Amino acid sequence: MDIRSQMSMVFHxxxxxxxxxxxxxxxxxxxxxxxAEYMWWNNVETKPGTGYPTKWEDQEIYKGGWEKHSSGNxxxxxxxxxxxxxxxxxxxxxxxxxxxxxxxxxxxxxxIESPQQDVQPVxxxxxxxxxxxxxIKMGPNWDDDLSGTPDFARKDPNLANLSAAEQxxxxxxxxxxxxxxxxxCNHCLNPACVASCPSGAIYKRGExxxxxxxxxxxxxxxxxxxACPYKKTYYNWSTGxxxxxxxxxxxxxxxEAPACMHSxxxxxxxxxxxxxxxxxxxxxxxxxEKDLIKNQIDMYLDPHDxxxxxxxxxxxxxxxxxxxxxxxxxxxxVKEWKIALPLHAEFRTLPNLFYVPPxxxxxxxxGEQKGDSPKLHSVAKNWDDKWLYDTSLDEIFGTIDNMxxxxxxxxxxxxxxxxxxxxxxxxxxxxxxxxxxxxTVGDISAEKSAAALANVNLTADEAEAIYKMTSLPKFNERFxxxxxxxxxxxxxxxxxxEVKGNTGFxxxxxxxxxx
Amino acid sequence: MDILLFGAFPYVAVVVFFIxxxxxxxxxxxxxxxxxxxxxxxxxxxxxxxxxxxxLVILTGHFIGFLFPSWFTSAGGGGIISFETITLAxxxxxxxxxxxxMIRRFQNERIMTVTTKMDILIEFVLLVQFGLxxxxxxxxxxxxxxxxxxxxxxxxxxxxxxxxxxxVSAMPVAVQLHVIGAFxxxxxxxxxxxxxxxxxxxxxxxxxYQIVRWYWxxxxxxxxxxxxxxxxxxxx
Ligand code: HEM
Ligand code: SF4
Ligand code: SF4
Numbered sequence: 001m002d003i004r005s006q007m008s009m010v011f012h013x014x015x016x017x018x019x020x021x022x023x024x025x026x027x028x029x030x031x032x033x034x035x036a037e038y039m040w041w042n043n044v045e046t047k048p049g050t051g052y053p054t055k056w057e058d059q060e061i062y063k064g065g066w067e068k069h070s071s072g073n074x075x076x077x078x079x080x081x082x083x084x085x086x087x088x089x090x091x092x093x094x095x096x097x098x099x100x101x102x103x104x105x106x107x108x109x110x111x112i113e114s115p116q117q118d119v120q121p122v123x124x125x126x127x128x129x130x131x132x133x134x135x136i137k138m139g140p141n142w143d144d145d146l147s148g149t150p151d152f153a154r155k156d157p158n159l160a161n162l163s164a165a166e167q168x169x170x171x172x173x174x175x176x177x178x179x180x181x182x183x184x185c186n187h188c189l190n191p192a193c194v195a196s197c198p199s200g201a202i203y204k205r206g207e208x209x210x211x212x213x214x215x216x217x218x219x220x221x222x223x224x225x226x227a228c229p230y231k232k233t234y235y236n237w238s239t240g241x242x243x244x245x246x247x248x249x250x251x252x253x254x255x256e257a258p259a260c261m262h263s264x265x266x267x268x269x270x271x272x273x274x275x276x277x278x279x280x281x282x283x284x285x286x287x288x289e290k291d292l293i294k295n296q297i298d299m300y301l302d303p304h305d306x307x308x309x310x311x312x313x314x315x316x317x318x319x320x321x322x323x324x325x326x327x328x329x330x331x332x333x334v335k336e337w338k339i340a341l342p343l344h345a346e347f348r349t350l351p352n353l354f355y356v357p358p359x360x361x362x363x364x365x366x367g368e369q370k371g372d373s374p375k376l377h378s379v380a381k382n383w384d385d386k387w388l389y390d391t392s393l394d395e396i397f398g399t400i401d402n403m404x405x406x407x408x409x410x411x412x413x414x415x416x417x418x419x420x421x422x423x424x425x426x427x428x429x430x431x432x433x434x435x436x437x438x439x440t441v442g443d444i445s446a447e448k449s450a451a452a453l454a455n456v457n458l459t460a461d462e463a464e465a466i467y468k469m470t471s472l473p474k475f476n477e478r479f480x481x482x483x484x485x486x487x488x489x490x491x492x493x494x495x496x497x498e499v500k501g502n503t504g505f506x507x508x509x510x511x512x513x514x515x
Numbered sequence: 516m517d518i519l520l521f522g523a524f525p526y527v528a529v530v531v532f533f534i535x536x537x538x539x540x541x542x543x544x545x546x547x548x549x550x551x552x553x554x555x556x557x558x559x560x561x562x563x564x565x566x567x568x569x570x571l572v573i574l575t576g577h578f579i580g581f582l583f584p585s586w587f588t589s590a591g592g593g594g595i596i597s598f599e600t601i602t603l604a605x606x607x608x609x610x611x612x613x614x615x616x617m618i619r620r621f622q623n624e625r626i627m628t629v630t631t632k633m634d635i636l637i638e639f640v641l642l643v644q645f646g647l648x649x650x651x652x653x654x655x656x657x658x659x660x661x662x663x664x665x666x667x668x669x670x671x672x673x674x675x676x677x678x679x680x681x682x683v684s685a686m687p688v689a690v691q692l693h694v695i696g697a698f699x700x701x702x703x704x705x706x707x708x709x710x711x712x713x714x715x716x717x718x719x720x721x722x723x724y725q726i727v728r729w730y731w732x733x734x735x736x737x738x739x740x741x742x743x744x745x746x747x748x749x750x751x
Contacts, residue, residue: 090560
């Protein structure tokens with residue numbers, strides 16, 4: 001057993017309001033400089049949608065992640081020793097700037113300096129690469145809130161295995177539903193980016209599992225951009241080196257939450273330590289597709305188990321880290337309550353960012369049965385728009401299986417295709433609402449609430465704890481971060497605020513392009 | 516003049532090369548292939564691949580000739596002809612690739628914004644050098660013979676710090692220019708993106724896929740018998 005600690009995350013999707021504050025916080029600190037303008041280490045996508053870069057989930061296009069071969073071994077789909085070195089002079093699976101968007105600004109000065117004239121002056125868009133005027137074809141979050149649906153949402157790769165009728169149902173005007181999917185680097189246990197880097201510049205930090213690109217070793221072979229299935233390594237076209245989310249490690253080291261999480265308006269983000277057995281990585285990553293999620297979650301160890309504690313100590317894990325692991329909100333969501341799932345586990349990188357799947361599309365469904373359907377709550381029967389956001393909870397379990405968003409769609413995202421797994425999580429979330437409704441509104445009987453909880457194997461205490469952690473968590477309950485020991489932290493010797501606009505990777509030389 | 520060009524210049528080039536590459540390596544950030552594929556990908560395949568395959572084979576050829584000249588001087592006529600035809604093909608591939616690369620670079624606005632003066636300079640130096648090389652290969656046959664017989668002793672004399680320039684001085688101008696071009700190329704390496712081939716990632720072949728870096732020897736830190744002064748971070 002080789003126990004290591006890993007900074008892991010949970011994003012609670014029902015709480016995300018799509019405000020992009022996280023994105024802006026990140027951009028302001030890390031990527032507000034030449035060559036990085038197009039990068040959004042944190043981005044918030046509307047689902048259904050094609051995302052950023054366009055259709056990133058379609059690995060037939062981007063060739064990211066690992067593949068399991070008939071031999072039972074896994075190999076990188078679009079990179080690796082053979083493919084990577086043979087394709088080094090030209091990488092056939094490299095996305096280009098147009099797959100993201102060409103960064104632009106406006107010539108605002110023209111507005112001020114324009115001479116007096118009959119027509120209003122305009123600020124023309126100019127490319128941030130060439131400086132020349134451009135026609136903007138694409139921008140960040142072009143598809144926010146389902147705008148441009150035929151071009152974007154309809155082309156969501158997760159719709160591929162849905163029937164035409166199911167797709168139609170999702171896109172009926174006035175009944176469309178969507179949710180937000182905030183994404184950052186998953187700081188994977190089996191990172192494809194690390195494995196793909198020919199120069200060995202990308203590494204996982206032993207202490208906390210953060211995955212970083214060493215800027216002084218990166219040689220611009222640009223294989224990581226292909227290999228990361230989440231497209232969370234970015235090529236800086238100006239410096240000629242790749243960059244990625246660094247989980248704000250200078251902040252983590254002093255026990256502060258990363259900027260995106262700290263600023264999160266919906267308070268959807270949780271960060272904490274997970275202990276895992278590093279000896280199992282390869283075996284788990286090579287599991288059969290249907291066992292992947294289960295095996296990954298089994299891989300995380302119980303931080304209260306004396307044997308685990310002893311082994312962790314023997315492996316040099318600090319007491320403060322162990323304490324943090326015992327209070328980890330991630331452990332609760334993923335292992336105790338079992339309501340959080342990794343995104344696209346089938347990419348086999350063993351991501352450490354888990355999502356609590358959203359309920360909204362389920363809730364909105366119930367009124368599909370119009371009129372006097374016995375399934376409708378008596379209150380809802382009085383509404384004109386019966387199909388809209390019916391939050392009455394009678395018989396609501398029954399609707400999960402035929403929710404507005406076909407379960408298959410959600411399972412493609414969070415269940416590696418396993419609809420049962422997803423239904424199980426959604427039912428749990430629903431049961432907690434029934435239970436809370438019984439307590440706060442009182443229009444649901446105690447028996448019904450107890451039956452709902454029993455149905456999903458939750459006790460009232462657990463339901464209460466989940467409710468508290470979801471709705472009322474304090475800052476230090478959401479973020480349980482063991483600060484690095486002062487004498488061990490890497491960044492404390494440096495004044496990070498002085499190096500804004502530099503590469504910002506603990507590497508404080510201005511990012512000059514090579515000659 | 517000849518002494519300056521063939522006796523002194525090589526030393527200047529080599530010394531500058533060593534000092535320059537080390538200096539640049541220590542300032543760390545600037546070693547990169549500076550790939551421009553992210554800005555333009557369609558034309559890169561037909562330019563970068565023939566260019567690199569060609570130049571790598573040709574460079575290796577020059578090296579082998581330098582190290583084992585007897586392989587060539589003793590080779591029979593038929594062998595030499597087919598050998599030279601093949602290398603000429605690679606040479607043509609390199610120059611064609613280079614021309615495509617230059618067209619691609621100069622035609623594309625995005626790539627022009629990431630083009631430095633040194634990129635332009637080095638591509639022209641390479642173009643002239645490749646052109647001379649091909650001209651020599653066609654006009655002054657059979658190069659692999661006289662390269663091994665005449666040029667290699669000269670190059671070796673430079674290495675042994677006893678430059679014997681009589682052989683080069685007697686060579687046709689094209690060859691002389693090719694020699695100067697070669698040392699100019701070496702001189703320019705540290706100041707251009709050419710440093711990227713010095714860090715070609717061959718170590719990837721043998722390394723394990725996953726890399727974990729520990730800043731601290733954690734086990735030593737936890738061990739009460741270890742004095743804290745010995746548990747320094749590994750990267751400092
Ligand atoms: C094993 C050795 C080498 C490797 C792995 C290598 C790799 C690369 C890569 C990845 C690029 C960037 C291509 C892109 O834009 O995406 C590049 C560009 C370039 N390489 Fe190499 N290279 C090698 C050897 C050489 C040698 C020996 C030379 C010259 C003598 C050379 C000259 C160039 C030039 C001039 C460019 C710029 C091309 C352009 O964009 O116009 N390379 N190389
Ligand atoms: S999400 Fe991508 S960049 Fe982040 S660790 Fe995983 S493979 Fe690497
Ligand atoms: S800040 Fe929080 S709520 Fe707002 S978009 Fe980001 S994750 Fe969602």
